[in-house]
Amino acid sequence: MLSLNEIHKTFYPNTPDERLALVDVNQKLEAGDFVTIIGSNGAGKSTLLNTLAGSIIPDEGEVAIDGRDVTRLPEQKRAAYIGRVFQDPMAGTAPGMTIEENMVISLGRTKRRSLFRGVSKQLRERFREHLATLEIGLEDRLNTKVGLLSGGERQALSLLMATFTEPKILLLDEHTAALDPSKQELILRLTRELVEKHSLTTVMVTHQMEQAIEFGNRLWMMDEGKIIFEANDDEKDELTVSDLLQNFENIRGKRMASDRALLSK
Amino acid sequence: MITSIYGAIESGLIYAIMALGVYISFRLLDFPDLTVDGSFVTGGAVTSVMIVNGTDPFTATIAGAIAGFFAGCITGLLHTKGNINPLLAGILMMIALYSINLRIMGQPNIPLLNEHTLFTTLSGWWEALNLEAIFMAPFHWLGIADFAPRSFYALMSLLVLIIIVKKLMDFFLRTEAGTTLRATGDNQKMVRSFSANTSLYIIVGMGVSNMLVAFSGAMVVQHSGFADINLGVGMIIIGLASVIIGEVLFGKDKIVRMTLAVILGAIVYRIIYSMALRIDFLEASDMKLITALIVVVALVFPHWLGQTNAKNQYKKSKAKAASSG
Known part of the structure; x- marks a missing residue:
């Protein structure tokens, strides 16, 4: 379904600011997999997601979707396979346009945009049905400007727009991080429902360990551009937060110890 | 006084086409486009040269508009593919067009007074259909024939024209492509994430915007009876004034309402302009x-x-x- 082969990415190479963002990432996702990625700031989570989306082109390695090499395919072309929800609730929708107009734009992800009327009666019905599944009353506000919605509502709409056209891969970039707790819960519930409903292959970046454990069938932990720990299916089901912390300290601690050894030499 | 208002409305209707173009770039694409000062003249230059050389005025006007389309596309290309700041891209194109317009015209001024223009054609049709009497009737009946315009043909045909332009624009802006174009000015990142080529939308959008501007320029030279190389100086500000006056006085959320507001804004601007010209100590240059x-x-x-x-x-x-x- 999705494969990452020996991906490397360095920011600002050959300068004092040089930073290894991704180091030798090798992973495969099967259709229907739901992987959660955790890691501290600067671990490379977002870089990995952006590499999948095409906003960042890796220095080395190959990204393939369904066996097709998409490494150099520009972001907007790759978006035909990929649905995305950003961290910033304002990023995924156009504020000056109505809910139905926003949905028309998301509909264009899978096909050529025509010179026919954007919002037809038929489409409006379809939009209404999909919006109703969110259960936050957006189905009665099709002509409301999206800029007038709350952050939670906008993020729910972004999530719907990213999923209802059934992309091959759904990318979620800490999509609940900017919301208050009650809205976070709503978005997480909707994420679970929508991913199940459309059986989407999903990659979710989060900084909350509980979330990472609760969601999905796979888990990757990242540090300094590497995937330092992963747990799949049964393994992951038994994972607890303290296990994760333990693992993290084990791996990190070892490296710190070896650093110290190097320094003292 | 009153008859001068008819003249203001007439030119308002012509400049409204330009204002609609500015509305596309300035408001919908969020692109303050100074190309307008050049492309307005380009439209007029191409049309007047073709008319002087005996081309039929309809073809000449359309050719003028198409020239504007290409000018706008180049500005769009400079910005999207050349990564040039929008303001600078527009200024560069405006300066380049000054020379190009002079090349097209061959001289700084082309008189069209004795040529066969769109307006002489329309006036011919108008007389053939004998419509003047119908429109004059209510004025005679009310005994205010002195307040009637000299002739209705320009007013009426421009009204029909602007309605056609507005309807076409409303239709386009509500198609799937038009909706995406509007979103491009609103949130580019989002539009890209839904697999739309924002560069293409900006290039074509700038083309359509300047096509309307050049079309307006082509009408202006035929209406005033001459083309001049300096016709476009400050045109972008006139366009902005029309858009902003329209928004403040008549604006509403809906796109259909916004295009109407811009047209009315252009007319109000022309009325203010003609009023100001009547004040004694003000000169045309002010x-x-x-x-x-x-x-x-x-x-x-x-x-x-x-x-x-x-x-x-x-x-x-x-x-x-x-x-x-």
Whole structure:
């Protein structure tokens, strides 16, 4: 379904600011997999997601979707396979346009945009049905400007727009991080429902360990551009937060110890 | 006095086409496009040269508009593919077009007074259909024939033209492609994430915008009877003034309403212009200053009004809290 082969990415190479963002990432996702990625700031989570989306082109390695090499395919072309929800609730929708107009734009992800009327009666019905599944009353506000919605509502709409056209891969970039707790819960519930409903292959970046454990069938932990720990299916089901912390300290601690050894030499 | 208003409405209707073009770039694409000063003349230059050389005025006008389309596309290309700041891309194109327009015209001024233009054709049709009598009838009947315009043909045909342009634009902006074009000015990142090529939308959008501007220029030279290389100086500000006046006075959310507001804004601007020209100590050359002042007032006033409203509301809520507490 999705494969990452020996991906490397360095920011600002050959300068004092040089930073290894991704180091030798090798992973495969099967259709229907739901992987959660955790890691501290600067671990490379977002870089990995952006590499999948095409906003960042890796220095080395190959990204393939369904066996097709998409490494150099520009972001907007790759978006035909990929649905995305950003961290910033304002990023995924156009504020000056109505809910139905926003949905028309998301509909264009899978096909050529025509010179026919954007919002037809038929489409409006379809939009209404999909919006109703969110259960936050957006189905009665099709002509409301999206800029007038709350952050939670906008993020729910972004999530719907990213999923209802059934992309091959759904990318979620800490999509609940900017919301208050009650809205976070709503978005997480909707994420679970929508991913199940459309059986989407999903990659979710989060900084909350509980979330990472609760969601999905796979888990990757990242540090300094590497995937330092992963747990799949049964393994992951038994994972607890303290296990994760333990693992993290084990791996990190070892490296710190070896650093110290190097320094003292 | 009253008859001068008809003239103002006539030119308002012509400049409204330009204002609609500016609305596309400035408001929908969020691209302050100075190409307008050049492409307006390009439209006029191409059309007048073709008319002088005996081309039929319809073809000449369409050719002028198409020339504007290409000029706009180049500005769009400079910005999207060349990564040039929008303002600078527009200025570069404006300067380049000055030379190009001179090349097209061959001389700084082309008179069209004795040529066969769109307006002479229309006036011919108008007389053949004998429509003048029908429109004059109510004026005679009310005994105000002195206040009637000299002729209705220009007013009426321009009205029909602007309605056609508006309807086409409303239709386009509500298609799937048009909706995406509007979103491009609103949130580019989002539009890209839904697999739309934003560069293409900006390039074509700038093309359509300048096509309308050049079309307006082609009409202006035929209406006034001459083309001049300096016709476009300050045109972008006139366009902005029309858009902003329209938004402030008649604006609403819906796109259909917005295009109407821009057209009315262009007419109101022309009426203000003709009024100002009647003030004795003002000269025609002062109009650029007045236009700039109109834009400043139209930009600052709503903002300032909003602040006072907010202040008043704050005072009120404070007074309420004090009385209840």
